[in-house]
Amino acid sequence: MTVEQLYTNCLSEAAYFISSNGEAAVVDPLRDYQTYIDKAEKMGVKIKYVFETHFHADFVSGHIDLAAKTGAQIIYGPNASTEYKVYVAKDGEKFKIGNVELEVLHTPGHTPESSCYLLKNEEGKQYCVFSGDTLFVGDVGRPDLFGAKISKEELAGMMFDSLNNKIKKLNDDVIVYPAHGPGSSCGKNLGKETFSTIGEQRKMNYALKEENKENFVASITSGLSAPPQYFPLNAQINKSGYSSLDSVMSQSEKALSVSDFENEMKQGALVLDTRIPDEFELGFVKGAINIGLNGRYAEWVGTLIDINQPLLIVAAEGKEHESILRLARVGYEKVIGYLNGGFDAWKNAGKSTDMVISIDAEEFALDKKHEKNIHVIDVRKESEYDAGHVEDAENCVLQNFEEEIADLNKEEHLYIHCQAGYRSMIAASILKRKGFHNLKNVYGGYAAIAKHELPIVVTQPAVN
Numbered sequence: 001m002t003v004e005q006l007y008t009n010c011l012s013e014a015a016y017f018i019s020s021n022g023e024a025a026v027v028d029p030l031r032d033y034q035t036y037i038d039k040a041e042k043m044g045v046k047i048k049y050v051f052e053t054h055f056h057a058d059f060v061s062g063h064i065d066l067a068a069k070t071g072a073q074i075i076y077g078p079n080a081s082t083e084y085k086v087y088v089a090k091d092g093e094k095f096k097i098g099n100v101e102l103e104v105l106h107t108p109g110h111t112p113e114s115s116c117y118l119l120k121n122e123e124g125k126q127y128c129v130f131s132g133d134t135l136f137v138g139d140v141g142r143p144d145l146f147g148a149k150i151s152k153e154e155l156a157g158m159m160f161d162s163l164n165n166k167i168k169k170l171n172d173d174v175i176v177y178p179a180h181g182p183g184s185s186c187g188k189n190l191g192k193e194t195f196s197t198i199g200e201q202r203k204m205n206y207a208l209k210e211e212n213k214e215n216f217v218a219s220i221t222s223g224l225s226a227p228p229q230y231f232p233l234n235a236q237i238n239k240s241g242y243s244s245l246d247s248v249m250s251q252s253e254k255a256l257s258v259s260d261f262e263n264e265m266k267q268g269a270l271v272l273d274t275r276i277p278d279e280f281e282l283g284f285v286k287g288a289i290n291i292g293l294n295g296r297y298a299e300w301v302g303t304l305i306d307i308n309q310p311l312l313i314v315a316a317e318g319k320e321h322e323s324i325l326r327l328a329r330v331g332y333e334k335v336i337g338y339l340n341g342g343f344d345a346w347k348n349a350g351k352s353t354d355m356v357i358s359i360d361a362e363e364f365a366l367d368k369k370h371e372k373n374i375h376v377i378d379v380r381k382e383s384e385y386d387a388g389h390v391e392d393a394e395n396c397v398l399q400n401f402e403e404e405i406a407d408l409n410k411e412e413h414l415y416i417h418c419q420a421g422y423r424s425m426i427a428a429s430i431l432k433r434k435g436f437h438n439l440k441n442v443y444g445g446y447a448a449i450a451k452h453e454l455p456i457v458v459t460q461p462a463v464n
Contacts, residue, residue, distance in 0.1 A: 001100050001121055002043075003128060005177060006035065007194055010296055011059055011329065012184035014194055016130055016177055018119065020098025025049040026072075027117065027130045028179050029062035031245055031329045036066055047072045049095060051102070053132025053179055054114040055080070055238045057145045057231035058186055058299070060331045065245050077115025078106045084241040089115075100127075105166045107134040109159025110141030110186075112150065116166065118174075128175035129198070134159070135167055136178045138191030140207040144224055145186070145231055152224075156217040163208060172199030183296065185227055188220075225381070226399070230302030230330055237331050245328060252324045254337035258349045261312060261339045269310040269336055272301070274323040275343070276316075277425035281356040281441065285314055285339075285346055288354075290429040293319060295422040298330045303399055304426070307331060313338035314346075356428045358441040361448035364415060368454055375412040377405075379427045380419055380446065383460075389446070391455035398423050401430055410436050417442035417449060 001020045007013070008030060016027040017039055024045040026036050040047050047070040050063045054077075064084060067074050074086040075095065081088075089095075091106035101124070105116040110133040117130040133141030140163070143155035174197060180186050181194035191204075202208050210216040256264070265271060271288035273280055274297065280290040291300045293315075305311070311334055315323045320338040327335060339345060347353055359367075368374060368390070376393035378385055385395040396404035398418070408414070414436060418424040421444055428441045442449065450456065 001098070001127075003119065003177075004039075005195060007181065010326070011298060012181045012190075013059055014177065014179055014181060018097055018100070018102075019043055019045045020100045020122075022046065023048045023098040025051060025095075025097045025102065026066060027051045027177075028053055028056070028132065029066055031060045031062045031065070032325060033062040033066040033069060033245065036062070037069060040070070046070070048097060049073050049075055049102075051075045051117055051130070052080075052238075053077075053116065053130065053134070054111045055235045056179075057227070057235040058180075058184065059329050060234055060242060061238050062245070064241060068244070075104075077104055077113055079108065080113040082239055082241070105129070107132075107159075107162035107166050109143060109155055109162045110134055111146045111155070112158075114141070114162075118170070126171050126174045128177055129167075129170060130177050130179075131167070132179045133186050134162060135176060135201065135205070135207075136180060136184075136187050136190045137176070137193045137196045137201070138205050139187040139189055140205075140220060141186055142188060142224055142227075143220060145227055145235070152221050153217055156220050157213060159207075159220065160210075160213045160216045167198070168202070168208065170198045172197065172202070174198045176201060185225075185231075185299070188223060228299060228303040228399070230307055233307050234302075234331050242331070243333070248328050248333050249321075249324065252328075252333065252335035252337065253321060255320075255340035256312070256337040257340055258345055258351065261337075261346070262351065264310070264312055264336050267310075269312045270305065271312045271314060272305070272323075273314040273343070273429070274316070274319060275314070277421060279316065280425060280429070281358050283347060283353050283355050284343060284429070286352040286354045287433050288314060288429065289433060290425050292422065292425070293322060293326070298326045298332075300423075300426060301327060301332060302330045304401065304430075305332075308334060310334045310336055312336055314343055317342055354432055356425065356432065356439075356441050358443050360443045361452055364417075364440075364442045364449060365452035365454050367415070371413070373413055375409075375414050377408075377414055377416045377427070378418075378446070379416065379423050384419060384446075386458075386460035388450065388456050388458050390449060391457050396427070398427055401427060405431065405434075408436070411438065414439040415442060416440070418445045420445045420447050
């Protein structure tokens with residue numbers, strides 16, 4: 001028996017590949033299914049099942065394409081209802097994979113159909129549990145992503161019962177393999193590790209320590225920030241089905257000439273520049289938004305750009321495929337094509353360009369001390385801002401940027417920063433697109449700024 005975690009950092013997502021005696025199963029696959037097919041071929045095993053822990057909200061699962069390519073059966077837990085063919089398992093139902101067995105544990109709470117899968121080894125001993133979004137390292141799945149049909153309080157109550165009646169009854173040495181790790185918006189504050197054990201979680205996970213249901217419900221329903229706008233859309237896609245990834249890529253991965261690219265811009269397509277911020281700032285297609293592949297690219301696209309907005313891609317050479325594929329992972333399929341030859345082709349054709357001026361933290365500190373009329377824009381989350389920010393800085397949270405910047409004055413000297421520099425360039429590009437040109441981006445963000453002697457305000461200390 002082998003169990004492999006296939007972790008994707010930019011989405012904080014974990015899929016799992018299980019194999020035993022010539023048979024295999026995949027748990028919560030990403031949309032780019034070929035990874036799992038290649039692995040099965042290399043290992044000489046046949047993919048028999050694709051197990052889904054729930055209707056994912058933060059990515060489009062690869063279960064439909066993978067099943068179509070391999071003949072595997074898609075398995076959901078109780079209460080799942082789809083518009084395509086699946087097998088809805090009963091609570092406690094068991095599935096054989098070679099010489100090992102997987103048992104369904106219905107654990108509603110994150111969503112009504114949420115289920116964990118308990119893997120028993122060749123000797124029938126509990127080995128690991130694929131906990132989906134029911135149990136994370138140090139946290140549990142948030143109960144507010146399902147929709148208005150069931151309140152978050154009702155789902156939280158279900159979560160309490162699931163943890164106490166199913167999860168806590170597992171052996172301490174059972175490995176916990178969750179669907180997400182640190183940085184995921186599917187929980188409030190996930191731990192740094194991507195797996196753990198039941199015993200470790202009993203000791204350190206606040207949700208497993210709480211014995212009172214009322215207190216538990218209050219705890220996991222409080223302090224929830226708004227989820228990215230694409231979450232309910234992805235959940236519905238996973239429930240209703242989707243076009244094959246092959247057809248999406250064939251339609252989207254088209255090299256466009258400068259002339260064709262410009263014509264599509266005139267028709268209302270948005271230019272998405274996926275280069276790293278350090279390259280983008282030196283020159284870009286006027287009106288482009290920068291969301292670099294070097295960060296949480298797809299998640300930020302899903303947070304800031306409408307899923308139905310036609311997109312044009314500007315990418316570093318050789319990164320065009322990745323730029324489009326990672327969008328498809330979160331259901332963004334309105335890509336018209338990419339600029340053939342990248343930004344250099346646009347610049348060499350004499351087309352309209354723009355740039356962002358960036359300064360280091362030392363220059364920012366000097367300007368802040370000696371210049372007048374400086375307006376500092378901190379685009380970090382409220383919790384980051386509260387834990388420490390530059391005196392007089394305005395918190396314009398990037399997640400809600402359109403609303404946050406509505407009252408900004410285009411004549412003011414704007415200094416934009418985040419924690420390290422990735423988010424601030426996104427913000428700067430949005431402001432540039434909206435006609436704000438009197439702005440500077442601060443290299444290294446607050447992490448660099450805090451090293452200089454500037455007045456810092458702490459509203460609420462960070463919670464570890």
